[in-house]
Amino acid sequence: MHKNFMYIRVMANSKLYKGSLVTIILKLLNESEKMYGYEITQKVKALTKGELNITEGALYPALHKLEADGLLDVEVKKVDNRLRKYYKLTEKGNKETVNKLTELENYIKTMQALVSPKFSLE
């Protein structure tokens, strides 16, 4: 999986974003009922104002792995003359999203404490 993270193309410092792809996907799917691959790439691009650009080579393997792990469920629909594969969170996926987000929040708090510590007289 780490190998795939190398394909996340970012405008800012890429090292800071590596390892967050799964959390990003789970978070986006948690906010929508279902999403398809291209939609996820565009949503990430729009939310980060073009800072983060997830490539297909990183996104689809991650989606397929999450599906194989039972975190995502798929639904195929016919849209505009073609078939579209939608992904949605399973119950296990919902739980994993909470875990991943908590993990990320803790990481951010720790980093904040390290980068800009609040000084106290206590």
Added chain:
Amino acid sequence: MNTLTAQDLQFIDNYLEHSDVLYADIRMEITDHVASAIEAKMQSGDHRGFYSIFKDFMVEHKANLINNNKQFIKSADKTILKRLGLRLIKLPTLLIFILVFVVSFKSLTYFNIDQLKPFIMWFPMLSIVPFCIVYTVALKVFKLSRFSGIERLAFIYMIFFQFFNLARIILRSYINTNEGYLVVAAIVALITTLSIVLVQLSISIIRQYKSDYKFV
């Protein structure tokens, strides 16, 4: 809203198939991705036409898109193995094993071993051959699309084939000794149970594909 025509979509699909994206389920997802990207370009005011936009998009993204193929196959294998494992630990599977074991043991002690020998020797092949015939006919005669999940079942069948072949070699050495009846019955029960589970799994995967990809 600019939407691609059926011919444009077929062109993308053919292009991907010729680029070794052989499985219909993987190709379908990549085709949708490429088509969505091209439509977005057209929507944003690019008036160069489908072929020019497609060509430029593939120059930039082809390597990434094709790379997706390998992980998909790994995920398909993982899903199949997981489903197989879940089926193996179910109570009905254990009951089948016990039933076949008892019937085999009784048969071995009741019938003349020499009459049963040819059947037992070829028994392991029975689970593999029907699947190979059905799959070949489906592909060659009915020209059905190749789906990763179904085709990767062949990988599982190959593992089982090797295992059954090993069982056959063990059977050969035990079959002539009276003390070996228990072992022979256990191996026959194991092969039968695994074959039934494998056939059940194949039917369940094929049904799932038929339901998920009912438009193909």
